[in-house]
Structure formats: structure tokens, C-alpha cells
Amino acid sequence: MSAPFVLLHPFAPFPLARRTRWLWLGVAALALLLIAAAGQWSARREASFQADSIHRAIEVHALALRGAAAKYSYLPFTVAQHPDVLAALAHPFDPAVLQRANHYIEEVNRRAGSDALYLIAPQGTTLVASNWNTPRSYVGQSYANRPYFSDALAGRNGQFYGVGQTTGEPGLFLSAPVRQGAEVVGVVTVKVSLQPIQEAWGFVRDPILLTDAHGIVFLGSVLPWLYQSRRAVAGSDLDWVLSHQQYGAHHSFALLPWKMDPAPDLPGFRVQTTIDGKPRQFLAVDEALPELGWTLTVMADYASVTRARERTWMLGLLCAGLLLLGGLYWQLRERRFAEQRDARRELEVRVRERTAELDEAHAFRKAMEDSLVVGMRARDLDGHIIYVNPALCAMTGYRADELLGRLPPYPYWHPDDVEQHWHNNDATMSGQAALSGFESRVRHRDGHDVLTMVYTARLIDAQGQHSGWMSTVVDITEQKRSALRQRQHEEQLQHAQRLASLGEMASTLAHELNQPLAALSNFASAAKAFAEQGRQELLVSSLDETAAQAQRAAEIVRRIRGFVRQRTAGQEDCVVGALVANVLALLQGEMRQQQARAVVRVPADLPKVRGDRVLLEQVLLNLVLNSLQAMQATPLERRVVEIDATVADGRLHIQVADHGPGIPAALAEQVFAPFFTTKPDGLGLGLNICRTIVESHRGRFTFADRVGGGTVFTLELEVSG
Incomplete structure (x- = not known):
């Protein structure tokens, strides 16, 4: 009866080991699936953040573009009502009339700050222009082929972006008809440069571009993309651009070096391209500006999405590895549980020792925090103060028991900066405080002011949850005073140098003043003699010369005083x-x-x-x-x-x-x-x-x-x- 038991016993563990192996393989496969899903979720989340950032940027840039166009939209209509403009159209061959109109339009253009302002006759020839006296004057030039001219001549307000036929400089052209009763007798046009907007875009990290109705890029932060197109420009579209000379010497428009892919679950699309010889990938979003006839495209670097996915994968693999090690440890622990029973008592002793060490470490950390010269303040999510160190108490003059549990406004807030304190408090509580910190002026209990620099970070509890905010408060009062003393010292050195330079000119200054003073004496004596002789004309001449010499002496003194003064x-x-x-x-x-x-x-x-x-x-x-x-x-x-x-x-x-x-x-x-x-x-x-x-x-x-x-x-x- 015992033989079968002896034969089967050696093989009994194998089915259990086989089941355990399959269980581990299943857990590993599930972990890999979860890691892959987490990576995709992280990538989508990062891409969503990018899309939100792009939409905020689009709102800012679209507002700037609309503002640039709207700022001068009133100008052509206003100028079209002026009598001098109407007179120039009525008498196009009268030089005096045209000159008055030239001066009027030149002054309006100067005050408005636009690039150019000009009046076009119904035949398309410019009669009057703000740059009438410059080598590249618009006067006499024909703009009959421009859309803004034909639109205004038809009684509508015109709008057109293109390269200037005369200057070769691009700009936005806005036009309005000049009416004589119901008849359109001319066109007033203002040219506005968008160059400041392009220069501002040059400081933006990721590409921004503006395309017209044909898909041609005419404004953007990546200069090699200018006058390239997002789609093929041919046929009637190309004929329209060339017939209106919209982009000057550019007669063909190559396709942008982009490879575009859809971005599922996200607005916009992905763009693969090369910038400065480096391959780049971006998330791009288009925003139509129908009132301008343009399309604004804003991009964000897509590499951060890939990095987010890879970081999540790496973190998931690390966690899986830790879990695997933990599982192996647990299996080993179960296998040796019987052997460890006798060691449990020793383990309890070690735990007590470790607890004592932790208590000692806590006491040491508390002593170290109390010895810091930098103020420390912890607050919960509602703004209650839950911890302050002695340095902060010394900085404000209040004891710890007077601060713990307090809600804003705190007693050390400066009465003159209460609004700023509330602003900083709200920014901190909402998690929007600047990582670089912010300056804050507080009032010590004894009444003197203390200038501080405050840095805030999240406070994480033992469960890994966000439980409040920890702020580091640095007293920078003496640093500010030192900076002020340094500036005063530099001003005194500059003043000393001016006085030294003045000393080198002292003899020359005396000679300069002696000349007008001697002349004053001579002219005064001559005036007295002419008065006694009754020679009125010579008397007036001598008095005029006396006044001129007095003015000359005053001018010399004024210049010296302006140079020597301490404040600039x-x-x-x-x-x-x-x-x-x-x-x-x-x-x-x-x-x-x-x-x-x-x-x-x-x-x-x-x-x-x-x-x-x-x-x-x-x-x-x-x-x-x-x-x-x-x-x-x-x-x-x-x-x-x-x-x-x-x-x-x-x-x-x-x-x-x-x-x-x-x-x-x-x-x-x-x-x-x-x-x-x-x-x-x-x-x-x-x-x-x-x-x-x-x-x-x-x-x-x-x-x-x-x-x-x-x-x-x-x-x-x-x-x-």
C-alpha cells in the first residue's frame, strides 16, 4: 500500500510550480498592457495640455492681428471727408491745391503713425501721398490693378495684404471710397506695416505663421517658410496673385516642407519638418480670421508628448520591476516563514530600536529647522498656519502660538500692501505661485518694515497626498539696502567725474563768460551815448545786441548747470x-x-x-x-x-x-x-x-x-x- 505513495511523492510539486509559472506570466502580460495604456494616456494628456496652450496663444495673436487692422480702419474714411482732399480730386492739375492736400495727408499720417497714406484718382493714378517729398513717392504711381482700389471704386471698403509696388515693402492696405454725393470720385488708402508683429513672433520658441486665402505664407516666425504654400497654387489662383502683383517678385510658390498627419482626439494636426537642419515634429492648430481673410497657424513642439509617453513607460517598467521583486520577496518569505518564527522576537527588538532612531532623527530635524536663519511656514489647503520656525517668529515679532491656526489676513501683513498680500495668497493657494519666488514686505510687531523673498512648494503628507503649502521666507532687507547704497555710490562717482571734467574747463568757462560780459558793458555804454544823442535806431540796435549777449551768457551757464547736476x-x-x-x-x-x-x-x-x-x-x-x-x-x-x-x-x-x-x-x-x-x-x-x-x-x-x-x-x- 505504501509503494504508490513513494512513487507519486517526488512528482507532487510539479503541477503547483507549473501553475505558479503561468500565473507570473499572466501578471507580467497584464502589467505590460497596463504600462502601454498608461503611456498612451500620458501622451494624450500632454497633447491635450499642448492644445490648450496653443488655443490660449491663438487668442493672443489673433487679438494682436485684429487690433493692427482695426487701429487704422477709420483713417481712410475720415480723410475722405476733408475739403482739401475733395478739392484735390476736383482740381487734379492745380499744383497749389495738390500741395495743400499733400501737407494735410502728410500731417495726418505722421500723427496716426501709419506707414503711408495716399489719394488715388478714379483712373488709378495717385494724386496725393504722405511721402510726396521722398525718392519713393507714391505720387504719379498707378495702383489700378490692386484689389483695394477696385473695391473702394465700387463703393466698398477695401482690404489687401501684399508687397508694395513702389517701395517693395509688404504691408496691409486699407481703403475707402471718396464720395461726391452718390458718386465715387476717388479712393483713400492707408498702408499699415505688420513687421512689429513678425519681429515679436521671432522671440517665440515654436513656429507661428499666417497664410492668405490661397494658402501662401506671408508672415511667420520661420523666415525660410515665407512665400511658400500649404497647397499647390496654380491656375486661376496663381493668375490672380500675379495679376495683382500681391507678392512682388515672387512668381512661384513652392510647397512647404511639411509632412502632415492627423492628430486623433485632438484639435489640429501633426507636422513633421526640418528647421535649421534639425528634424522637428509639432502639433499645429489653425484659426480662421474670416474678417481678414487669413488663417493663423500656431504650433507646439510634439517632442514633449513623446517624452511623456516614454517617461510613463519607464516609470511603469520600474514599478513593475519593483513589484516583481516584491513578489519574489514575498514568495521567499513564505517559504522561510517557519525558519523566521524564532527570529520574530529579535525583529521586534530591532523595530523598537529603529523607532528610537526615528524619534532621535525627528528631534534632530526639529532642532535643525529651529536653528535655520531662513523662515519656514507651513499652511494647510484652507490657509491655516500649521507650522512656523523660530526664524520666522523673529522675522515678524510674533510667537508661534500667536500664528498657529491663523487664517489670512495674517497679523504681519503690511497695512500698505494688503491688496498685494491677498494677490500673492490667492496665487499660492491656487498653485500658481512663481517657482522663482516673489518679494513681499511685512510689518514687524514693533513697527519696522522687513523685506522678504518668499518661495513656496507643495506639502506632501505620509500618504503622498497634497496637504498644504510650505513656504521659505528669506530676509532680504539688508541686501536691498546694500543695492541702494551701491547705486548711490555709482551716482556720486559719476557726479565727481562731471565735476572733475568741469574743473578742467574752468579757465575756458571764465574766458567764455568774459566775452559776453565785456560785450554787455560795451553795448550798454554805447546805448547810453546813443540815448543822449537821440539816435533812436542805433539805440535799439545796441539794446538788441545787449539782450543777445545776455542770452549767450545765460546759455553757457545753463549748459554747465545741466551737465553738473546730480540727478539725471x-x-x-x-x-x-x-x-x-x-x-x-x-x-x-x-x-x-x-x-x-x-x-x-x-x-x-x-x-x-x-x-x-x-x-x-x-x-x-x-x-x-x-x-x-x-x-x-x-x-x-x-x-x-x-x-x-x-x-x-x-x-x-x-x-x-x-x-x-x-x-x-x-x-x-x-x-x-x-x-x-x-x-x-x-x-x-x-x-x-x-x-x-x-x-x-x-x-x-x-x-x-x-x-x-x-x-x-x-x-x-x-x-x-
């Missing part, structure tokens, strides 16, 4: 020619005393620069003074200061050159060092302060040897936007 005017748009003229006017006496002259090559049409006029004049004055002093040993015929201004690579370059001995190579590296000078009575601050001023204007200040002898100093500044 601040940021403004500065004309380079005016800066140079003011500096040379201040140095007239110095140049006359040095028997030197200035050669100025500053074109009148240079763009303005944005900056502090007084500080920029200080830089130029220091450079011209240095040039004059460097040429004291130069022959008289070569004592020339050359001042040039040009525009290169979108930046303004101002050069001041002299004919002196130049800067020795051994001293070149020390030129900009503070307190370094080769003058016996110099402070050694001039060039150092000049470089500080130029760099504060986001510019560059350099020097080089001049060909033929001398030194050239170059200021490179940004032009006004």
Missing part, C-alpha cells in the same frame, strides 16, 4: 546729432583755447537710442576732452577730433577719434581700471565710469589704434524699438 533725466529717446551738438557747444571754449576743431559725420536719419541723455553726454564729453588733451603736442593743422555715427547689425556705433600719439601697448589693459590715469591731476575715473554707463545701457565700449596715428573709442548702443 532718466530713460528717453535720444537723437545722436543733438547729443554731439550739446557736447561740442559745452566745449567751444576749450577747443578754441586748444586751437582744435571737430569734424562731425552724423547722418540726420539715424535712429534714436534709448538711454539717459545726461549720462550719454557725459561719456561723449569725456571722450572729446581726452582727445583734446591727447593732441596738445600735435601740430595745429592736425588737431582734429573726428566724430562718426553709423548703424551696423541693428546697433548704433559712435566713434570718437583723435590724432594724438595713441595708447601704448603696455598700458592698454589698464585703460579702464579705476583710478588709473596718466594725467598729473587726473582722478582716473573717466574711462571706467564711461564703460559703466555704456554697459548699463546694454552697450559695449571699446578702443583701438587709429590708422595714421591716434586712438578711436567706439560706443555700441541699442537703437530705440
Whole structure:
């Protein structure tokens, strides 16, 4: 009876092992399916976020485009009502009438800020234009082939985007009919540039483009895509574009280098393309602008969707691996359960020891938090304060028991900044607080102000749930004071340099003032003599000369006072020619005393620069003074200061050159060092302060040897936007 049992016993475990193996395989397959599904869900979720972001961007860009068109839509109709415009159409061959209309339209265009404004006769020839006195004037040009002209001539308001036939520059053309009773007798058109919008798009990370009704890209952030088409342009569409010369010299429109795929469950479509030689994939959404006849396309990088899917897969595989290890551990634990029964007591001892260690670690962490000099504050989801450390209590002057449990408004909120405190509190509670933190002014209990920097992060409990917010509060009061002292120190150094420059001109200033004062005395004596003789005409002439000399003396004093004053005017748009003229006017006496002259090559049409006029004049004055002093040993015929201004690579370059001995190579590296000078009575601050001023204007200040002898100093500044 025992033989069958002995034979079957060795094979008894095999069916159980086989079932366990199949169970593990089933669990692994299910885990892989769940991981794949989770990856797809993560990708769809990321793509949905991208679509929402694109829709928000579309709203902003569409509003800007509509605003650019609507801003000037009233202008053609308004100008069409003016008597001078109607008179020009009634008398198209009267030069005086046309000139009045030219001046009127030029002034309206200047005040409105549009690119161009012009009046077209019914035959299509321009009679009057805001650029009538420029080389590329519209006057005499025919625009009969333009749609905006034919629409307005038919009594409708016209709208058309294209490249200008005369200037070759693209723009949006808006037109309105000029009516004489029920008859259309002419067309008024305004040209508006969309270049500022394209320049703004250039700073956007992902592509944005605008296409017309034929699918041709005429505005966008990716310049190689301009004048390419989303679909083939041929037949009547191409004939229409060419007959109206919509895009100037562009007669064919290649297809965009896109491969487009549908995006299931998402608005828009996927685009595969190459930008700057790199393959890219985007999620693109189109938005029709029917009132403009355009289509706005905004894209977002699709790579983040792929990364989200891959991250989820990796995390799922990691979790599956951990679960597998846990299962193996559990199986091993079950197999050895009997062996561990005797060790359970020892394990309980170890648990108690571990608990004691955790208590000690908690106490250590508490002591460490209490010793921090940075304030810590924890709040629950309703805004109750649930934890503060001693540093925050010292920062606000309130004890922990006075703060715990409090809801906003908190007692340390500054009474003058309550609205800002509420704004910061709402942003934090909604999870929209900036990761870079925000500044906040609080009121200490004793009444003094404390400037802080607040950084907030989510507070996660032991179950992994979001339970509140933890804020780090840094006292930056002393840092702010140091920054203020530094700015005051820099202003004092600049003021000291201006006074030093003024001291160098003191003798010349006395000579400059002596001349008008001596002239005042002579003319006053002459006026008295003419009055006694009854010579009325000569008396009036002498008094006029007296007033002129008094004005000259006042102008000299005004310039010196404006240069020496401690406070500057601040940021403004500065004309380079005016800066140079003011500096040379201040140095007239110095140049006359040095028997030197200035050669100025500053074109009148240079763009303005944005900056502090007084500080920029200080830089130029220091450079011209240095040039004059460097040429004291130069022959008289070569004592020339050359001042040039040009525009290169979108930046303004101002050069001041002299004919002196130049800067020795051994001293070149020390030129900009503070307190370094080769003058016996110099402070050694001039060039150092000049470089500080130029760099504060986001510019560059350099020097080089001049060909033929001398030194050239170059200021490179940004032009006004």
C-alpha cells in the first residue's frame, strides 16, 4: 500500500510550480498592457495640455492681428471727408491745391503713425501721398490693378495684404471710397506695416505663421517658410496673385516642407519638418480670421508628448520591476516563514530600536529647522498656519502660538500692501505661485518694515497626498539696502567725474563768460551815448545786441548747470546729432583755447537710442576732452577730433577719434581700471565710469589704434524699438 505513495511523492510539486509559472506570466502580460495604456494616456494628456496652450496663444495673436487692422480702419474714411482732399480730386492739375492736400495727408499720417497714406484718382493714378517729398513717392504711381482700389471704386471698403509696388515693402492696405454725393470720385488708402508683429513672433520658441486665402505664407516666425504654400497654387489662383502683383517678385510658390498627419482626439494636426537642419515634429492648430481673410497657424513642439509617453513607460517598467521583486520577496518569505518564527522576537527588538532612531532623527530635524536663519511656514489647503520656525517668529515679532491656526489676513501683513498680500495668497493657494519666488514686505510687531523673498512648494503628507503649502521666507532687507547704497555710490562717482571734467574747463568757462560780459558793458555804454544823442535806431540796435549777449551768457551757464547736476533725466529717446551738438557747444571754449576743431559725420536719419541723455553726454564729453588733451603736442593743422555715427547689425556705433600719439601697448589693459590715469591731476575715473554707463545701457565700449596715428573709442548702443 505504501509503494504508490513513494512513487507519486517526488512528482507532487510539479503541477503547483507549473501553475505558479503561468500565473507570473499572466501578471507580467497584464502589467505590460497596463504600462502601454498608461503611456498612451500620458501622451494624450500632454497633447491635450499642448492644445490648450496653443488655443490660449491663438487668442493672443489673433487679438494682436485684429487690433493692427482695426487701429487704422477709420483713417481712410475720415480723410475722405476733408475739403482739401475733395478739392484735390476736383482740381487734379492745380499744383497749389495738390500741395495743400499733400501737407494735410502728410500731417495726418505722421500723427496716426501709419506707414503711408495716399489719394488715388478714379483712373488709378495717385494724386496725393504722405511721402510726396521722398525718392519713393507714391505720387504719379498707378495702383489700378490692386484689389483695394477696385473695391473702394465700387463703393466698398477695401482690404489687401501684399508687397508694395513702389517701395517693395509688404504691408496691409486699407481703403475707402471718396464720395461726391452718390458718386465715387476717388479712393483713400492707408498702408499699415505688420513687421512689429513678425519681429515679436521671432522671440517665440515654436513656429507661428499666417497664410492668405490661397494658402501662401506671408508672415511667420520661420523666415525660410515665407512665400511658400500649404497647397499647390496654380491656375486661376496663381493668375490672380500675379495679376495683382500681391507678392512682388515672387512668381512661384513652392510647397512647404511639411509632412502632415492627423492628430486623433485632438484639435489640429501633426507636422513633421526640418528647421535649421534639425528634424522637428509639432502639433499645429489653425484659426480662421474670416474678417481678414487669413488663417493663423500656431504650433507646439510634439517632442514633449513623446517624452511623456516614454517617461510613463519607464516609470511603469520600474514599478513593475519593483513589484516583481516584491513578489519574489514575498514568495521567499513564505517559504522561510517557519525558519523566521524564532527570529520574530529579535525583529521586534530591532523595530523598537529603529523607532528610537526615528524619534532621535525627528528631534534632530526639529532642532535643525529651529536653528535655520531662513523662515519656514507651513499652511494647510484652507490657509491655516500649521507650522512656523523660530526664524520666522523673529522675522515678524510674533510667537508661534500667536500664528498657529491663523487664517489670512495674517497679523504681519503690511497695512500698505494688503491688496498685494491677498494677490500673492490667492496665487499660492491656487498653485500658481512663481517657482522663482516673489518679494513681499511685512510689518514687524514693533513697527519696522522687513523685506522678504518668499518661495513656496507643495506639502506632501505620509500618504503622498497634497496637504498644504510650505513656504521659505528669506530676509532680504539688508541686501536691498546694500543695492541702494551701491547705486548711490555709482551716482556720486559719476557726479565727481562731471565735476572733475568741469574743473578742467574752468579757465575756458571764465574766458567764455568774459566775452559776453565785456560785450554787455560795451553795448550798454554805447546805448547810453546813443540815448543822449537821440539816435533812436542805433539805440535799439545796441539794446538788441545787449539782450543777445545776455542770452549767450545765460546759455553757457545753463549748459554747465545741466551737465553738473546730480540727478539725471532718466530713460528717453535720444537723437545722436543733438547729443554731439550739446557736447561740442559745452566745449567751444576749450577747443578754441586748444586751437582744435571737430569734424562731425552724423547722418540726420539715424535712429534714436534709448538711454539717459545726461549720462550719454557725459561719456561723449569725456571722450572729446581726452582727445583734446591727447593732441596738445600735435601740430595745429592736425588737431582734429573726428566724430562718426553709423548703424551696423541693428546697433548704433559712435566713434570718437583723435590724432594724438595713441595708447601704448603696455598700458592698454589698464585703460579702464579705476583710478588709473596718466594725467598729473587726473582722478582716473573717466574711462571706467564711461564703460559703466555704456554697459548699463546694454552697450559695449571699446578702443583701438587709429590708422595714421591716434586712438578711436567706439560706443555700441541699442537703437530705440
